[in-house]
Amino acid sequence: MNINSPVPVGVMGASGYVGQELLRLLTRHPGAAVVFATAQSAAGETLDGVTLVRVDDAPLARVEIVLSALPHGVSGRYVREARAAGKRAVDLSSDFRLSPEAVYGLTEVTRPRLPAAELVANPGCYPTAALLALLPLAQHGLIDQSREVVIDAASGVTGAGRTPRRELLFGEVAEDFRAYGVGNDHRHLPELKATLAREGGFTGDLVFTPHLLPVKRGILETIHVPLTRVVDQATAEGIYDAVYAAEPCVRVLRGALPSLKDVVYRNRVAIGVALVANVRRPRLTVIAAIDNLVKGAAGQAIQNMNVMLGLPETAGLVC
Ligand SMILES: NC(=O)c1ccc[n+]([C@@H]2O[C@H](COP(=O)([O-])OP(=O)(O)OC[C@H]3O[C@@H](n4cnc5c(N)ncnc54)[C@H](OP(=O)(O)O)[C@@H]3O)[C@@H](O)[C@H]2O)c1
Numbered sequence: 531m532n533i534n535s536p537v538p539v540g541v542m543g544a545s546g547y548v549g550q551e552l553l554r555l556l557t558r559h560p561g562a563a564v565v566f567a568t569a570q571s572a573a574g575e576t577l578d579g580v581t582l583v584r585v586d587d588a589p590l591a592r593v594e595i596v597l598s599a600l601p602h603g604v605s606g607r608y609v610r611e612a613r614a615a616g617k618r619a620v621d622l623s624s625d626f627r628l629s630p631e632a633v634y635g636l637t638e639v640t641r642p643r644l645p646a647a648e649l650v651a652n653p654g655c656y657p658t659a660a661l662l663a664l665l666p667l668a669q670h671g672l673i674d675q676s677r678e679v680v681i682d683a684a685s686g687v688t689g690a691g692r693t694p695r696r697e698l699l700f701g702e703v704a705e706d707f708r709a710y711g712v713g714n715d716h717r718h719l720p721e722l723k724a725t726l727a728r729e730g731g732f733t734g735d736l737v738f739t740p741h742l743l744p745v746k747r748g749i750l751e752t753i754h755v756p757l758t759r760v761v762d763q764a765t766a767e768g769i770y771d772a773v774y775a776a777e778p779c780v781r782v783l784r785g786a787l788p789s790l791k792d793v794v795y796r797n798r799v800a801i802g803v804a805l806v807a808n809v810r811r812p813r814l815t816v817i818a819a820i821d822n823l824v825k826g827a828a829g830q831a832i833q834n835m836n837v838m839l840g841l842p843e844t845a846g847l848v849c
Pocket of ligand 1: 542543544545546547548549568569570571572573585598599600601602604605622623624653654655688689690691692693822823826827
């Protein structure tokens, strides 16, 4: 990494929760320099020493790569503009996650495809945790595809973005806990299914239920996995250890289960497993935790950017 010539980077949607996290991390990144950062209603304000400009005024010519934390539906248009100007891009919205135009940026899984990628689609926050938890089991043929995998996931309120909504007021969420999007049609489900099939050969059913947790940041997923055969605790943990031994941003817990404290403000997924007793067919409970704004968004985008640019993968990140 040449710290004398940091890579010029543009951040779109920098006043949002994810964009703020991108700025926080990039302004401390030893190999990157933020050249512009955009906002809509917050244009003109200054964040981390950068004055926010409107996205239509972004000086695209001055950057090498753009990171977009614009809302889905909006992001695609501006990422295409950046691409038309010859710029590489990491899109943090869902606009390219199912598109052949982009490389899917689940770093630990798709790393070899990133250095040549012009456009990377950063995974969703819920899918990042679920996929890193499920893919090792799928790749080992351990998931019984005739039964459903059930994912119960809870996210802190920053997961819903910064636009004010009545149901997200402190008075509504504090000291409460509730499911939402019940019925298995959450917008992250197609991304989860497509990636599990492509990277893990899993084509069975998933049942995904998100919950709103009254904390600022963090996702905890309890994943109920039907198994093709009985495994013991050491074997189950050993599968994760083998897949992730060399991964700086994955922590496999032995004989313990993760909680949000293990991951908040870190670009890390923490995974723990527990055997399920008192059932007739074999089953494993996998618990995965991430910070939705870091490994679930801004941190993983920077991890992907680092690999794209040939920088040390964890530059600017705390895993
Ligand atoms: N929150 C998460 O945990 C999370 C995790 C993974 C991925 N994502 C994805 O990351 C993206 C950003 O999420 P977020 O939670 O940070 O959202 P957010 O807090 O609502 O921020 C959205 C950003 O986009 C700007 N913006 C909104 N509408 C715009 C428009 N029409 N033209 C130009 N700029 C516009 C906003 O500017 P102003 O605020 O100045 O108006 C703000 O900077 C979304 O695509 C989301 O799906 C979010």
